[in-house]
Amino acid sequence: MNSADLGRRVGVPSTALFTDQYELTMVQAALKAGTADRRSVFEAFTRRLPEGRRYGVVAGTGRVLDAVENFHFDDEMLAFLRDQNVVDAPTLDYLADFRFSGDIWGYPEGEVYFPGSPILRAEGSFAECVLLETVILSILNHDSAIAAAASRMSSAAGGRGLIEMGARRTHELSAVASARAAYIGGFDTTSDLAAGFRYNIPTVGTSAHAFTLLHDSERDAFRAQVDSLGRDTTLLVDTYDVTAAVRTAVEVAGTELGAVRIDSGDLLLVAHRVRQQLDELGATDTKIVVTSDLDEYAIASLAAAPVDAYGVGTQLVTGSGQPTCSMVYKLVARATSADPADPLRPVAKKSLGAKTSIGGRKWAARRLDEDGVAEAEVIGTGPVPPELAGRQLLVELVRGGEVVAREPLDAARERHIAARAGLPMSAMQLSRGEPVLPTEYV
Template structure:
């Protein structure tokens, strides 16, 4: 069985808001529900001071759209609670998304007003996807964006996602997936490993040491069970004594030691010196303990080999949502012709019409501008990279965007996109977006 087929995807139809179904009911009554429509997901701004965002959740979202069905039990709930009328229940009983979905490839960086996802279908089909679509994209993109900042600050040292105990169980699994897309090397979450083929890691917590009569007994048991290449947690009692005991028991084959408290910079330096003095020059040092991108950057001068990150990662490091919205930008009139539509807003930019998106590059392949156009895509001048990819056609998934394959592809896209951006993205200080968004029209 393939990894992408290993998980029996749950139905997603009631991961929605009440008003989407009542809006559908009124549109069915008016006859407008079947007008062809174009919806667009985008963020008007990046989280305060951030210089870029990272798209994540697309693969999960596409799997969810395929499974967006209303079961008899769900229809009975809607009926018993008088959410919608009989006509709407009949429509929902046969609901199948049959439209097209375009968007930024998962792992791609985005900027204000980037058309991250475009849904083309009837109003009825596209409208009721709003809450589910935004909940996935907003959560996963926030995590991937935080992960990207952390891996950038790590400068090639591997980061381990270990935040499952700091968030809801399903959020933990999707956060692990998003973290890997943002550059993390592995996760502690086994369900994420099962669903998406992610590398999972882990050894022991302080409770394992406390369970035994002595730290030596605990280390002996772990080494006997897992081999000398394991990672031993050395700060339950006295760090120096623990390191000496670990080396005595495992010899120079000891894989790593983990530090989880205290002054990590000073401790890493002293532990490195001790390990080297004892002949364990290849034993790695892993640090954990409420790390974020700023703490990782502060540890750059320390002899640290890997970082374990939990709470800050799964909460978006201060930006738990990407603040994306989902707006109707075009729909057909009574003659079947598309017309642009947009809310009249005094303090927001609202652009109607189906969009195209390009990343304008300089002669050295570095990004200069995010081009968002309305109308037909202009001819490529050789320095523009098209950003929109098609994910679904006539309701059918286009292969390659979901499952384990989709995660690998998204990670590669993230790496390539980051390499394309100007070096300002590596600064953790608050600032403007790394490149400006420029609107073009026919």
């Protein structure tokens, strides 16, 4: 296996301060009370899917593993915490030696999930598990939202190519994470070179309108691009007049022209006209790429258009209107000591409204109907029913503080394709609806 397939992790800084202050102050108080080492179980889950969504997509697991592996406090961080009086001296001593030594289980990356699904479970001492809360949630909430949007767009595209190109529409670091999540959700390539470098995602890109405007004529711009990048390049044809540009593009590149890109106008109408013109000019193999503020609904509306690939930016990196999954990370069980023999006791928040949770260390399985199609997400805290034993969803990710489940990004991408294919057909509907699978507690 090529190590680049797993993502380049060299030079990754500590993630220990990607957290909220109250994580550290809870540790301080628990250390003083003598409860910090109590064996504990935390679970990440969501009480509901984003409004109207029919399924969620687990993404960010690989980044969570990186974050756990790199969660340590260096001298400069400890000095900051000391100077700002964030925690006391005994807590600083504890943090100075901190490394997560517990276990983590979770849904494998690319899997789908539903309300209540125990997407990730961390087990260890209270102190070490609670310290990971914020960084785990920030990664899973962001990446899973992007992957869900990407999955919807991939479904709408119906097998046509998808290019992630949202780097200029979000924070530079979230752009890289977005490209990764989009690839898991079904996108084929990215324009972001940092994502290509870090995660080995295929990268693409040719030119923008500025390149055409730089030259004295559109023909000069096309000639410069073809001379440099070859006849199979993609020429942007809507800077001035699309019809004239397509004609010029074929004259310059010949019928071997790779593709033309359309970035404005009535994309359905223009795509049909451009396809007809290309065919009449003999460029029957030249592909058409469309961009311009696309989302899953716009992509679906172009299903009848002769489009070969879609480039998506803003709507993708903002989760197509749902930029977070509202996942939470809750203590669901704890013992009265660090002794592994000490039984775990279920605990749960019991508050007014919708913010209640269900206690107990959980398993999850997906029940299938007689045709092999998923029909329910089954979650329990007791013995797993024999008929579901082979359908359990959680896999071991970290054992005794050591990551045991790294995998190529393509494995998560392929897993998502299979998981989505196993859902009822109504999961692919873009109209608003309830989760396609009910969650059953046993």
